[in-house]
Amino acid sequence: ELKVEQNPLFLSMQEGKNYTIYCNYSTTSDRLYWYRQDPGKSLESLFVLLSNGAVKQEGRLMASLDTKARLSTLHITAAVHDLSATYFCAVDGVNSGNTPLVFGKGTRLSVIA
């Protein structure tokens, strides 16, 4: 059974600081996703990582994937208040293509002045 673990679950950081959120998963997978969710809202797709060593950046967020370590990171650079949200990683099941995503518990990020 595929398990996805995120840490930390809660993160309070000051504006301007850097931090990394970690996502570990238990079995081989082809794709890893990062989503952002604002309170009461849907899931906004941030990144889709498809291969070992993949790195994608969008603004102050950068995601990477190490399939050998079964680890993805979401790095936040110089945080600003607008980044406050819950961030989920999700992994396709084995032999992906059309398999349901397994989500981590989410990291609730709060950026404070």
Add this chain to the structure above:
Amino acid sequence: EPEVTQTPSHQVTQMGQEVILRCVPISNHLYFYWYRQILGQKVEFLVSFYNNEISEKSEIFDDQFSVERPDGSNFTLKIRSTKLEDSAMYFCASIGNEQFFGPGTRLTVL
């Protein structure tokens, strides 16, 4: 850009009542999923639907739940007799080169 839509955005119902949640997926997609998110918790898979039938379902998807695609466009999730613990956000996802999520329906069971 095509998007997934869901109605209603919020549904309040009494325990024991039936509810139908509706989704309009992206038109050329063939796979659709329903997920559930209890407030403050992670997103959990409920059921997948392909070629007008269920292809996979989770333990959560018991006999109280059903899905269908009545008219070739809408994709519905029905809960026959709602319980308090069914209160959650329900997301529909339409599968292309990635999973496209709808805005969700917040179900509140009183």
